[in-house]
Amino acid sequence: MSSPCFDRKQLIIKPLSDRVNKLRIKEIAIEPDAPVTDVSDRVLAQVQRTAHRMIEARKADKPVIFTYGAHLVKNGLAPIVINMMEQGWITHLATNGAGSIHDWEFAAIGESSEDVRENITRGQFGIWEETCRFLNLAIAVGGVDGLGYGWSVGKMMTEDGLMIPSRESLKALIKMCADEPNESLGALADLLYLVTEFDMPPGWVEITHPFKQFSIQAAAYRQGVLFTVHPGIGYDIIYTHPVNSGGAIGRGAVRDFLTYADSVSKLSGGVHLAVGSAVMAPMIFEKSMSMANNLAIQYTGKPIDDHYMVVVDIQDGGDWDWSEGEPPMDNPAYYLRFCKSFHRMGGALDYISVDNRAFLLNLHKALGLFSGARTSSSASLSERRGRGRPRSQG
Numbered sequence: 001m002s003s004p005c006f007d008r009k010q011l012i013i014k015p016l017s018d019r020v021n022k023l024r025i026k027e028i029a030i031e032p033d034a035p036v037t038d039v040s041d042r043v044l045a046q047v048q049r050t051a052h053r054m055i056e057a058r059k060a061d062k063p064v065i066f067t068y069g070a071h072l073v074k075n076g077l078a079p080i081v082i083n084m085m086e087q088g089w090i091t092h093l094a095t096n097g098a099g100s101i102h103d104w105e106f107a108a109i110g111e112s113s114e115d116v117r118e119n120i121t122r123g124q125f126g127i128w129e130e131t132c133r134f135l136n137l138a139i140a141v142g143g144v145d146g147l148g149y150g151w152s153v154g155k156m157m158t159e160d161g162l163m164i165p166s167r168e169s170l171k172a173l174i175k176m177c178a179d180e181p182n183e184s185l186g187a188l189a190d191l192l193y194l195v196t197e198f199d200m201p202p203g204w205v206e207i208t209h210p211f212k213q214f215s216i217q218a219a220a221y222r223q224g225v226l227f228t229v230h231p232g233i234g235y236d237i238i239y240t241h242p243v244n245s246g247g248a249i250g251r252g253a254v255r256d257f258l259t260y261a262d263s264v265s266k267l268s269g270g271v272h273l274a275v276g277s278a279v280m281a282p283m284i285f286e287k288s289m290s291m292a293n294n295l296a297i298q299y300t301g302k303p304i305d306d307h308y309m310v311v312v313d314i315q316d317g318g319d320w321d322w323s324e325g326e327p328p329m330d331n332p333a334y335y336l337r338f339c340k341s342f343h344r345m346g347g348a349l350d351y352i353s354v355d356n357r358a359f360l361l362n363l364h365k366a367l368g369l370f371s372g373a374r375t376s377s378s379a380s381l382s383e384r385r386g387r388g389r390p391r392s393q394g
Contacts, residue, residue: 008242016130019119021111025214028076030357032083036365037358042319046310046352047359051366053271053308054089062270063091063263067285069276070098072356073216074113078103080360082219089367092263093150093220094256096280097231100153100217101238105131107157107215108208126237134207135238137162140194140248143187148259149229149252154221157209166202167195190247198243226263228256230284260284265292267307274342275312276356282341289345307347311339312359322349 039047054064066081073095084090095103105112108130119125126132135153141162142152156162170192177185194200212218220227231253238244264272264285274281293303313336320333322343327333339351352359 008240008244011127011240011242013127013129013132013241014124016105016109016128019114019128021105021109021113022115023074023106023113024111025076025078025106025211026110028074029079029214030076030361031079032364034361036361037355039354039358039362043352043354043358044362046350047362048366048370049350050271050273050308050310050352051363051370054367055371057270057308058088058091060269062268063266064089064270065092065094065260065263065267065272066090067094067272067274067277067281068099068356069096069278069280070102071276072360073099073102073106075357077357077360078106078214078216080364081216084364084367085216085219085223085225087367090225092226092228092260093216094228094230094260094281094284095150095216096277097229097236097238100150100229100231101131101135101236103215103217104135104153104157104209107212107218108134108210110211127240128237129241132238132241133243134162136241136243136245136248137164137194137205139252140187140191140245143248143251143255144184144191146184147252148256149231149249150217150227150256151221152252153229154215154217154227156207157212157215157218158221160208161204161206163204164195164200164202165191167192169202170195186247187251190245190251194243194245194248226259228260229253230257230260230280232280257284257288261288261291264288265295265304267292268296268304269306271308271310273310273312274338275359278313278315278338281311282338286341286345293346303346305346309342309345309347309349310352311342311349312352312354312356313338314353314355317351317353320351322351 057064085093102112114125116125134156138156139149139152142155147155170188174185174188174192177188209215209218217227231249233239272285289304296302296304315336316332317336318332320327320331322339326340326343333339336351339349343349
């Protein structure tokens with residue numbers, strides 16, 4: 001006996017043009033040359049230390065992993081992150097489902113962020129056609145190409161559309177895979193179900209993104225920089241749409257998790273930043289670091305322990321120095337659960353209690369001031385450009 005399921009096909013799904021949005025990207029975008037926000041001496045010293053560690057990591061061709069939450073996107077910081085990526089300072093970007101969604105909406109319509117309270121009472125929160133349909137389709141189509149969640153969306157944005165294969169071609173590929181099973185079989189079956197169930201005609205579907213210069217995930221795909229999305233099932237608005245496929249989402253998310261874990265396995269001498277991601281970032285990091293240490297101990301006899309971790313959030317961390325260990329219970333920093341998670345992962349940890357806008361503006365400036373002549377990261381960027389657009393993160 002199967003469990004009951006909500007029938008999403010009964011929902012009235014409205015076009016995105018009907019939604020009133022609170023944010024417009026051209027009004028909130030912060031350019032890299034914007035005036036730097038004043039911060040305390042302590043925060044400035046932490047930011048400068050972060051810049052130095054990033055510069056040293058890239059000189060040594062070590063990874064700099066940048067994880068972030070959706071508020072970074074909603075604060076208009078994409079231009080700064082994109083510039084840092086293009087300069088070669090970031091080798092891997094990771095966000096949650098909302099970080100991808102707001103990024104896409106800004107690129108597609110120049111606006112994002114609805115009134116949750118009002119739309120919940122109207123039974124309309126999150127139930128929007130274009131966002132839900134196109135992101136779900138992008139992930140399903142990308143899975144057939146061997147792409148994870150992040151690059152699947154980035155590819156759709158970069159190319160301004162999706163190619164929907166015919167049912168006949170999908171059936172033929174499934175038959176081939178059935179004779180010699182491989183990882184593509186599930187992706188092909190999920191996509192065949194979607195194009196059949198929703199009577200999708202084959203061919204090119206144009207999906208324009210007139211504001212894609214503000215998209216981190218489009219820039220990452222274009223530059224060949226790893227971009228992974230780490231969603232929670234049911235967390236994001238795309239799960240309200242009947243085109244949503246659990247198989248496609250799960251496949252893309254697991255591929256992205258393993259891509260992220262691969263980057264963490266190379267983190268010795270590198271830098272990991274978590275900016276405004278108090279739940280997703282520490283959770284995926286601790287599992288990835290455990291797997292990375294499992295291999296490191298097999299090959300070197302010791303775990304990874306020379307990496308530098310930076311956590312940025314606005315919660316009060318007191319004046320505790322995490323390099324001294326975990327704080328006592330009477331210190332406010334003791335209750336920063338995400339810092340405790342990162343602190344237990346070895347390496348060195350800096351907790352920077354500051355607004356992410358002030359952090360990134362100051363970090364961007366510090367990287368420019370301290371880097372001097374371009375480092376070997378320039379060569380890394382040139383190599384990425386030479387490889388052209390990525391096909392698979394797997």
